[in-house]
Amino acid sequence: MRTDFSPINRSKAIFDDIYALDDPRAYFSVLGDLDYMIPDVAEPVVRQILTAKASATGLKPVVLDVGCSYGINAAVHRFPLTFGGLRHRYARREMRAISSETLVHLDRNFYAAWPDVGSARFIGLDMSAPAISYATDVGLLEQGIVADLEKEALSTDSARIIRSTDVIMSTGCIGYVTEKTFSKILDATDERLWIISFVLRMFPFDSLAATFARRGLVTERLAGATFIQRRFRDADEFESCLASLAALGVDATGLESEGLFHADLILSRPEADARHASGRNCHRR
Ligand SMILES: C[S@@+](CC[C@H](N)C(=O)[O-])C[C@H]1O[C@@H](n2cnc3c(N)ncnc32)[C@H](O)[C@@H]1O
16 A cells, blocks of 8 residues: 555645755744754654664664755764754854855854764755755765655665665654655665654554565554654644544644644664564564
């Protein structure tokens, strides 16, 4: 069965314009106003998972951030920075006045001036060419791929770039992308990789989990904890989300009912790794 998230997506605000600009100022301003925080709340957990993944080899894993946008997950992982803090950087009147070109130059120096405390190397994939260009130009991503794998094939060059991926991660992207995108990525990568997905609770994960299972990956959802993505933009978005959750039989009480989108943490990895880790905090789907 193919996933069709379009009815759920119709109930979500559209931000396409801020994803496709030459720099992330509007992204931080618009999503920051909605208290977008998933990169920040995901980061400590992502760090633990990356450390666990690295323990087998002792090497820094290569993370492919799917729907990476301007490379914000790489920024908050690799440097002692937060989405909230970066938002304030770009909200300054002086920062709003400069050209994108100047901003890229300043940001390249800005990121280079911080110690890299990351436990991984980052590459990224996004359908937005300007966002990928920014993220690679300022040094957040080692390499970037511009592609919409919902609609197009993975090019040979892109396949070569993602071949070294050890971990795929995504925040705020599943819903825009489905198992179609992941299948194409998995065709080009090693079957021992791990997939860290932060997924809004209104998007069913079954088709993705089934796709991963066909490649020998076991999918576990962290029970008893959720991760705030952002506030609802308005009453329409709030009500539509509650309706989508109700249709799925998901109880929104105390979570989305309080006015916030919540994401689940879902980890997919080879059976042997899942067994080895014993799933102290996780339960099988
Ligand atoms: C809400 S943003 C999330 C960005 C980033 N992961 C974060 O949390 O800050 C969604 C991103 O998904 C990207 N996107 C949407 N549809 C996509 C597709 N079909 N393939 C790749 N990227 C896509 C958008 O361009 C945008 O950068």
